Amino acid sequence: MPTTHLAGPILVIGTGLLGTSVGLGLSQRGLSVRLVDPSPSAQVVAQDIGAGTIHVPGTPLAPELVVVGAPPDVTAQVVVQALLDYPMSTVVDIASVKGSILNGVRNDPRITTEHLSRYVGTHPMSGREKSGPAAARGELFTSMPWVICAHEDSRGDAVKTAEALAIDLGATVSRMSAGDHDxxxxxxxxxxxxxxxxxxxxxxxxxxxxxxxxxxxxxxxxxxxxxxxxxxxxxxxxxxxxxxxxxxxxxxxxxxxxxxxxxxxxxxxxxxxxxxxxxxxxxxxRIPGKHGAPPQAFALVTIVVKDKPGQVARLLADIGEAGINVEDLRMEHSAGHQVGLVDISVIPGRREELITVLSALGWKVAQ
Amino acid sequence: MPTTHLAGPILVIGTGLLGTSVGLGLSQRGLSVRLVDPSPSAQVVAQDIGAGTIHVPGTPLAPELVVVGAPPDVTAQVVVQALLDYPMSTVVDIASVKGSILNGVRNDPRITTEHLSRYVGTHPMSGREKSGPAAARGELFTSMPWVICAHEDSRGDAVKTAEALAIDLGATVSRMSAGDHDxxxxxxxxxxxxxxxxxxxxxxxxxxxxxxxxxxxxxxxxxxxxxxxxxxxxxxxxxxxxxxxxxxxxxxxxxxxxxxxxxxxxxxxxxxxxxxxxxxxxxxxRIPGKHGAPPQAFALVTIVVKDKPGQVARLLADIGEAGINVEDLRMEHSAGHQVGLVDISVIPGRREELITVLSALGWKVAQ
CATH class of the missing domain: 1.10.3660.10 (6-phosphogluconate dehydrogenase C-terminal like domain)
Incomplete structure (x- = not known):
């Protein structure tokens, strides 16, 4: 069982792509996760794929953390309700906008400074061109930035709990204000x-x-x-x-x-x-490279491959056996032929070696 | 020695990225290629990497085909000069615009209908974010569209010679007017x-x-x-x-x-x-897929891999052994961690099988 920074239980409100992925990732790490969604079918799908157990409203629950995964439009009001319903819990949201939600929470007449102190806006930057609980996956946040937006009223331990969520899910914590985030x-x-x-x-x-x-x-x-x-x-x-x-x-x-x-x-x-x-x-x-490396830090080698099963695999196996890591790979396509070009990115110091190795093995290296 | 549709010799005027790549590809297929460029160093580089032999102006030459690889600005005038200098040759250009060049050639006072009949505008769609002869490669045109723009005065055999160039270099011929091309x-x-x-x-x-x-x-x-x-x-x-x-x-x-x-x-x-x-x-x-397939014809499977030598190779070897072709592959990056996601595209009918095979082999399949 992997060690986690969170202790649980965690309540996930909203089992869309992101909420369900949070539930899956935390469950896979051995934490107790409860799920709730206004759509009965969405929460059943989330439970069925292993994201946690459906929470029946009204049953007693004292979560360490409430994660609000609602659409941006209703996030502020769901956060407010969670702060009222769970007076001992840290409450975070995971929506893609932060300033308007913080304002919505702050301006709600029921919200006191104590409530606000337990709220932390966050944004895991892991969107895909898919949605819904069925597309969820526990590894969605792996290696992705997760922005934590502490505000002037947030308590240190609440911020720490929000960061623990990101770290437990394998994300890279990035700290900035809601305004800077937006x-x-x-x-x-x-x-x-x-x-x-x-x-x-x-x-x-x-x-x-x-x-x-x-x-x-x-x-x-x-x-x-x-x-x-x-x-x-x-x-x-x-x-x-x-x-x-x-x-x-x-x-x-x-x-x-x-x-x-x-x-x-x-x-x-x-x-x-x-x-x-x-x-x-x-x-x-100015766009940074992979692993936060300086821009354009990798060298490119292009190889001609036949477009049939196993060709790219054989190529990468040959590269792997030479002990050279593939930092990026791109296949070039076009209409028509069954032959393609594969662009392999490696650290610049290994480029010449890679060309030598592949040429010796009979690969057509095209620069 | 591969069979070619062209017989040669071919004169390449302009040894930038595209011209040198044409020379390299034709030379590799056993054809006799002559090179000339206003920049002495560019033509030497092109010759040194095997794109052909430098042509000394004034020495007799009767090329089957002249390929003009000049910048768009001067292409028309270089084409005109080639039509005048080589009265038995088909002359093509490979610039990215076609209408303005055809007009430039047509409107030159020295150009007759006989001259025009030997000119065919073409456009190999193989640009890269690189330039110069050192970046050239003989396989640059493999599987890429090569547009052939016959015009009302072009002779059938000249068009056929232009198409032979594209076919010999492994490109896919696409026919349209200069106006439609532009x-x-x-x-x-x-x-x-x-x-x-x-x-x-x-x-x-x-x-x-x-x-x-x-x-x-x-x-x-x-x-x-x-x-x-x-x-x-x-x-x-x-x-x-x-x-x-x-x-x-x-x-x-x-x-x-x-x-x-x-x-x-x-x-x-x-x-x-x-x-x-x-x-x-x-x-x-509406954008067509690989090999001219209907848009979005492939199904996606995402796999979690450790970012160390040989992991992607091992994954693709496992896929290859299952006899499933990888239609596209995409690595997702971000700052920070050393674990990544690989998106594999396969034909939809093989998707479930691929998930089953990979899961059985211990890969983390993330939908």
């Missing part, structure tokens, strides 16, 4: 989501022969456009204040670009385009 | 490029603690923002007419979104957001 996710999550939807919307009426030429550029920029609208309209409307300045900034750039492309041979036009592209280069270069 | 790439290549740069630009002045939370959503939408501005300012300015209506469409959606988020509790606001997201869902769903 600014951060507006930029690195809500804005890319909206932008991806804006890009994908343009494909609605595109001719099929155009889409047949689509490569990884289009695929990558539109992947998250497949996300669930029901959840996102709540997130976007709850974080509109942080998102708007970013969208206005993008609109300024877009206006400038439309103006420039309307007269591409005017003086300064190419310089304008170069500046836009250059700013994109610089912005992209 | 519309298509504006949407599926130039627009995502610009949009990705616009997204990444917003990161320029972001605080580091925000960027530390970045996940795959931000990474995916901004990956191509790392592309080379020098090449792209030419592409964008040469295809401005096709790109502008798409950007104006995006600006309309963006305006509507900014307006909606400025009053997120106004009547109809959530409906507006839902419509934007829904259109994004539908547009994304």
């Amino acid at each position: 600014q951060a996710v507006a930029l690195i999550s809500h804005f890319p989501q909206v932008a991806s939807s804006l890009i994908a919307s343009r494909l609605l009426n595109a001719p099929g022969h155009s889409l047949a030429l689509a490569g990884n550029g289009l695929r990558d920029t539109t992947r998250i456009a497949a996300s669930d609208p029901k959840l996102w309209i709540q997130i976007l409307s709850h974080n509109a204040d942080a998102l708007l300045p970013i969208l206005r900034g993008m609109r300024e750039d877009l206006d400038r670009l439309v103006h420039t492309l309307s007269a591409p041979s005017a003086p300064g036009a190419l310089l304008d385009l170069a500046q836009l592209m250059g700013e994109g280069n610089a912005g992209q270069g | 519309q298509a790439v504006a949407l599926i290549s130039h627009f995502p490029q610009v949009a990705s740069s616009l997204i990444a630009s917003r990161l320029l002045n972001a605080p580091g603690h925000s960027l530390a939370l970045a996940g795959n959503g931000l990474r995916d939408t901004t990956r191509i923002a790392a592309s080379d501005p020098k090449l792209w300012i030419q592409i964008l300015s040469h295809n401005a007419d096709a790109l502008l209506p798409i950007l104006r469409g995006m600006r309309e959606d963006l305006d509507r979104l900014v307006h909606t988020l400025s009053a997120p509790s106004a009547p109809g606001a959530l409906l507006d957001l839902a419509q934007l997201m829904g259109e994004g869902n539908a547009g994304q769903g």
